[in-house]
Amino acid sequence: MKAVFLDRDGVVNIDKSYLYKIEDFEFLDNVLEACQHFQSLGYLLVIVTNQSGIGRGYYTESDFEKLTAWMLEKFQEAHIHIHAVYHCPHAPDTGCDCRKPLPGMFLQAHKEHHIDLKNSWMIGDKESDIEAANAAGITQTIRLAAPNTKEKITSKASYVLGTIKEAMDIIDS
Numbered sequence: 001m002k003a004v005f006l007d008r009d010g011v012v013n014i015d016k017s018y019l020y021k022i023e024d025f026e027f028l029d030n031v032l033e034a035c036q037h038f039q040s041l042g043y044l045l046v047i048v049t050n051q052s053g054i055g056r057g058y059y060t061e062s063d064f065e066k067l068t069a070w071m072l073e074k075f076q077e078a079h080i081h082i083h084a085v086y087h088c089p090h091a092p093d094t095g096c097d098c099r100k101p102l103p104g105m106f107l108q109a110h111k112e113h114h115i116d117l118k119n120s121w122m123i124g125d126k127e128s129d130i131e132a133a134n135a136a137g138i139t140q141t142i143r144l145a146a147p148n149t150k151e152k153i154t155s156k157a158s159y160v161l162g163t164i165k166e167a168m169d170i171i172d173s
Contacts, residue, residue: 004120009049011164036080048106086109101132123142125145
């Protein structure tokens with residue numbers, strides 16, 4: 001099984017610091033269309049997200065789970081199946097192995113769902129997303145960057161794009 005791994009904040013939804021309230025969640029333009037496209041190509045869809053707001057005490061695991069359930073329901077309404085959601089609830093200084101740029105979430109997905117990492121993709125908006133994917137053996141990566149800054153970014157990503165809609169042309173087989 002091959003997968004498209006998606007970071008949440010900045011890829012699936014507008015990145016708002018320590019987002020945990022449903023009323024603050026806004027899907028990014030074209031993310032549902034892109035996910036439908038990836039799914040139609042036979043990719044599993046897996047979300048991998050750092051959620052240090054839990055470890056920092058800004059919101060609870062229950063808050064995260066409530067927002068995640070709501071988000072997954074919205075995907076389902078659009079006929080999109082998110083195969084799994086992995087999150088790192090730890091603060092940056094805890095030394096866990098799941099917080100990106102470490103590959104823990106990817107390796108867990110590989111183990112639990114037999115995902116072929118070499119034929120999978122990662123779409124993230126931070127260099128730590130790309131580094132974590134690379135460390136797990138995913139070499140096909142896309143980093144999303146604001147259109148006015150994407151030319152300025154030096155990245156280890158295979159592609160630096162302005163929108164997830166552009167990723168549809170790249171991930172087309």
